[in-house]
Amino acid sequence: MIRPFRVGIAGLGTVGASVIQILDRQNRTVAQRGGRPVQVVGVSARDRAKDRGFDLSRFTWFDDPLALARSEEVDCVVELIGGADGTAHEVVRTALSLGKHVVTANKALLAKHGSALASLAEEKGVSLAFEASVAGGIPVIKTLREALPGNRVSRLYGILNGTCNYILSRMELEGLTFAECLKDAQRLGYAEADPTFDVEGFDTAHKLAILTSLAFGSKIDAEAIYVEGISSIAPLDLAMAHELGFRIKLLGVAERTETGIEQRVHPTMVPKTSSIAQVMGVTNAVTIDADAVKELTLIGPGAGGDATASAVVADIADVAGGKAGTTFGRPVADLEAAPRAPMQRHEGGYYIRLTVHDRPGVAAGVATRMAEADISLESILQKRSEMAATKDPHGRSGAPVPLVLITYAATEASIRSALDKISRDGLIAEPPQVIRIERE
Template identity: 70%
Template sequence: MSSPLRVGIAGLGTVGASVIRLLERQAASLAASTGRTISLAAVSARDRAKERGIDMKGAQWFDDPVALAQAPGIDLFVELMGGDEGPAREAVEAALKAGKSVVTANKALLAKHGMALAKLAEEKRVALAFEASVAGGIPIVKTLREGLAGNQIGRVYGILNGTCNYILSRMELEKMSFDDCLREAQRLGYAEADPTFDIGGFDTAHKLAILTSLAFGVAVDAEAIHIEGIQSITLEDLTAADDLGYRIKLLGVAQRTPEGIEQRVHPTMVAKTSAIAQVMGVTNAVTIDADAVKELTLVGPGAGGDATASAVVADIADIARGIRSAPFGLPVAALEKAPRRAMQRHEGGYYIRLSVVDRSGAAAAIATRMAQRNISLESIMQKSRGAAKGASSGEPVSVVLLTYATTESNIREALEAALSDGYIAGRPQVIRIERE
């Protein structure tokens, strides 16, 4: 048996406490499987006095996470503080510079500074592991980095934010409004007091940036991601989707195209029969399209103290075993700076919901604008006035269009032209359709 692996943990929230609990409980099997004892050597958090219900035994206390990261008594630094700058970044950099391996759950930090940190880890010949940063307990980083080494990956997409999936699931199942569901999610602790980061799609984008790098062997490029959140999704959209055989999910999608990598986060229509459509509530799921393995889907908990800690502990165990893959699969120098494909060039089907001024000729005019851009319609659905309670003649009616595959720019141009015709009231709702 080799010398013990001495672990220092900065950040003792739900995840940190759970990591300490799992390390203690699994101590014997981790030692047997990795060949090393894993010992909790040091901890750091904001408030030393706080009762956390965990036994930290002889772990040395540090007020300063940077001091912990550099302490000679630790071999491995676990960063669970969060934040893409400040103490988290400083401590991770300090640990790597001091030649210590790092495990982190910090997607924001990796989306912003992943390449620089990976380079530092390479130079110092230490590990930088981040299984917990994407999709919580789902071993998606390991799967992309190691499990699919024989594949060329064409697309990776998934439900990466439990808050959004909870809200969309609940809206659909209980016919509730977005605002009511958001309040419920906040009450249950599934959404933050300021929910912008989740419902705006930014959290999904951070995770997608990491997956894109791993899947395609390219540099992390979070700036390239087209981001739309779920704020504009209404119960009417969910109902229309259901009528058409779809569900609406907030997906992060990255795909390889001849013109470059397309990365996007937006509400998406997925066929009700697809695997990803079955994923409800706070659960996450990732699907990978690859040439050898065709389609692989992983479904599991995307958040929660224990699920996230499970991923952290798996990373710690890998490091104890001596596994030291390049953080993003390839050495940083080998990660291409892939060209971005602009969102205007995105191709796919579209769901479009319009408020149409109920004037004869409106539908024909809109259809003409579509036809002028060679957009073929798969279906067109008009809600009869009677269906809208209390509606009276002269008020706009809802028209839902489903298009066959076309480009984003065609759709934008057709809608602008239709808007200028004066038949459309308000902002058109546009939701992209993702095929399996």
């Protein structure tokens, strides 16, 4: 008889509990894929007494997750504790050091310590697998690591945070404000009490850092990522996007440019007809542009206990069967320290919403500053409110009105410089809203 592959699970939240239940119900399929039976032997969590809906007595209980990581009973530690440092980091490092495989869903850990942990895994000849760390149940890690060796990836972009996509979807469909939708997201459990990590783009940035490394064969470089969240998006921006044929999504984008690898997280205008624009609610999606395969899009659940556990279980089966390969799809020594492309050099289309004083010459003044910075405009939309239009014979109220510009490809630096001048000219009443456009 083949010796079973013995798994220890550190962290029994919704994902951990679901991993146990899935391994029970899919035992045969997992064994077929892994080439041997998979057996959970030990578990560790904060609260032993908590009702998880199933019996824990058949597993060895560890009060200390580090003891589980050190246990000789365990071939593979599944780390579901979370956090870039502290216990999670120690558990993973300990397990790898002792020659145990590790499966984790911990994006923060990977984004911060990925290269060091991959080196350790390599040195010890064990696997470090992390499909569940990005985009929940979508097999995007496997796709980037295994399905595209024949491709040179030029760009990837994704909706990697369900909270943000839920908020933007509801703002768009119901004309609500960011604050209203955030409150609902919190009520439904889609957002944390402190939502900063999600809505300000940091969660997306961690995930993007991991995908970038896999896609470009580069060392993880989370600090290089330009990050902007969605809290500044106004219902008016969504209405304008609709009118202009776009939707607004919080994207993580990684792109190979002439200066290096550009990594950025920001609200983005995407064409309404693109695959990624169709992705609404808490769903995640990733599009990969590559030379041979052209465009590949994967859409699925980005979170949730079962979907994340599905990814964990796939990793366990791969590791049990010796099929996980190197952590980032190549030896750590082969990962390049790719030059960072600075955000100021980013080139693309821009949506710019100015709140201008409603008086003669303002549009001309704005257009002149744009022209001076060598920025070509694809369209200009001025919206005058109906109330304002009744105030004087020219329809001017003197009150600030929105002026929306769509530019052709321009650099971030030139856009920023033009907007500074427009601001100094006294043409605008509020800081400008700037949303980058990403085309297919």
